Amino acid sequence: MIPSPRRSRALMAPPLLVLLLCCLLSDSPTLAPPSPDSGAVRSVTAYFRTNNTAARRGPDAQRTFLRRTQHPEYRDQRCSLDGMTVTAEPALGTLRPDEEFTVAGRHPAGRVWVVGVEITVRREGVVVGRQLGSQHLVALDGRWYGFAPCPG
Structure with missing residues (x-):
């Protein structure tokens, strides 16, 4: 005998309620991303904006930016x-x-953050590659530092 849709929903309700209750009472916090208004988001946005501006100015400007912001x-x-040049x-x-x-094997000094990025690599203004990945940045002494990219 095939249960009716109404009976099937009724049978599923107690286990779903238990699961929901367990999730609500769990003492392991879930890390939510910072709000768009947080200082971290604003300063990370400024970091990427500055990187991308340097990339648009050319390889020398980007090299200077990467040297200055290398951890x-x-x-x-x-x-x-x-x-x-690399925009992110x-x-x-x-x-x-x-x-x-x-x-x-070593944890860098400072607070490490990670963010998903879309990377675009250009040579003489022509796109030669695109990739999705993650980028680590470190907040240290009120500044953001990164790790210069190395093409493979």
């Missing part, structure tokens, strides 16, 4: 973009702290 502990770990459009709704992030 202080990793300033010696830069690589050449070989005349290319962040998906700010994905911005969140990432306490697990390490570089060569």
Whole structure:
């Protein structure tokens, strides 16, 4: 005998209520992304805007930006973009702290954040690549630092 749709819904209600109650009473907090008005979102937006402005000005301007914003502990770990520029459009709704992030097994000084980005690579103004990924930034002493990209 096939149960009626009304009876099927009635049978599913108690387990769904228990599941909902467990979720509401759980003591493990879910990290919500910062609000669009938060200082983190505004300053990360400014970081990417400055990067993209430098990229539009050309490889030399972007190299200067990347050198200035390279995390202080990793300033010696830069690589050449070989005349290319890299713009990044962040998906700010994905911005969140990432306490697990390490570089060569070491956690960088500062508070590490990660954000989803769409990367566009250009050579002499012509798009040579696009990629979706994530980018780590570090808030340290009131500034944002990153890790210069290295084309593979």
